[in-house]
Amino acid sequence: MTLDSRSTSSIDDISARFLHITQLRFYFRPFNASVLERLLTSLPSIKRFSIDTLIYNPDHIRAPFWTLLLQQKLPLLERIRLVLRGFHLFKSKDNFEGTRHNLIGGYRYDRYWLDRAHKQIFTCHTDASSAVLQIR
Numbered sequence: 001m002t003l004d005s006r007s008t009s010s011i012d013d014i015s016a017r018f019l020h021i022t023q024l025r026f027y028f029r030p031f032n033a034s035v036l037e038r039l040l041t042s043l044p045s046i047k048r049f050s051i052d053t054l055i056y057n058p059d060h061i062r063a064p065f066w067t068l069l070l071q072q073k074l075p076l077l078e079r080i081r082l083v084l085r086g087f088h089l090f091k092s093k094d095n096f097e098g099t100r101h102n103l104i105g106g107y108r109y110d111r112y113w114l115d116r117a118h119k120q121i122f123t124c125h126t127d128a129s130s131a132v133l134q135i136r
Helices: 008-017 033-042 063-073 096-108 111-116
Strands: 002-004 023-029 048-055 079-087 122-126 130-135
Touching (some): 033 063, 063 096, 079 111, 096 111
């Protein structure tokens, strides 16, 4: 499923039709935290969750944001797959190796993520303007 976060009617339609779904896999473009929160709040029965999204705010690629969101909105979550593509997240002077280690470390060393990552594969690729974080 591809979900356009600019269309709130699609969120309402999904919520009303699929209240009891247990698996959700979708492309969420562009990223909108409040729309995602609303969607997940209306689908608390999800046990398997996969999202591929574009992010422009560095706070939305870090583990604390996702951990809190998923713990609060999806209490039954068992398996997760994240692909977070971030652009223009870093200043040119940033140390990319340190940034990569910090981004991935927040997920890789957290019991919440270790228990839910499907294959326990954590990768992060960074360059001057972007990062791709994958958890599967």
